[in-house]
Amino acid sequence: EVQLVESGGGLVQPGGSLRLSCAASGFTFNTYWMTWVRQAPGKGLEWVADIREDGGEKFYADSVTGRFTISRDNVKNSLYLQMNSLRAEDTAVYYCAIWVRFSGDIRSESFQHWGQGTLVAVSA
C-alpha cells in the first residue's frame, strides 16, 4: 500500500525556518517525481514545488522561489521541503504527492497518492 506521511509542521515566527519531511513507502520511490502542494486555511490548492526522480531537476512556484528548497533522499525514501524566510502567507497545510508522468509508455501527468498533510502556521 502506498503511504505518504508528512511531518515537521508547527508554529514559527515570521522570518523563521522550518523543514518538512514526507516519508514514502509502498512504491519504488526513486522512480517517481515528487511534489509539494499547499492549502491556506479556507483557500484552494496551490502547487509549491517538484523534484525529479534523481533530484537533478527542481521547479518552484514564483511565490516560494528563493525561499524554499525541495530535496529528496532516495536511500531514506524521503522528500523534504526546507522553508526559509517564512511569511504569514505561507501559513497552510502542506501535502506531498507522487507526480506520475507516464502510464506505461504513454505520457501522462497527474498527482496520485497524497499524504494527509502537515500544518505550518507562521505568526508572531
Added chain:
Amino acid sequence: QTVLTQEPSFSVSPGGTVTLTCGLSSGSVSGGYFPNWYQQTPGQAPRTLIYDTSTRSSGVPDRFSGSILGNKAALTITGAQADDESDYYCALYMGRGLWVFGGGTKLTVL
C-alpha cells in the same frame, strides 16, 4: 500570471447531472495541458478523480467523467449522490515542471 477559473459554487439535486468547468486566462484548455480534477472534503487530503482530460483514477466511479467542452476542461457528474458534496479543483500542467490549480468549486447536493 496564469489563472484557472472555476465556478465558485454549484448546486445539484440528488440523481441530477452537473458539469463543472475550468477555464484558462491565457487561452483555451487543450489535452496538451493534461487537465486533472481533484475532489476534497473538509479536513481531508485531495483525491485524484480525473487526469489526462478524461482518465478516471483507480476506484473512481464512472459517474465522474472528464472532457474538453469548447475551450475549457470539464468535469461531469451524472447521477449525483450525497457524498459527492465536496470541493472540486482542476489543475493543468503548464510544462517545465510547473502546475497551476483553479480556485475550486464548492458543490452542494440538495
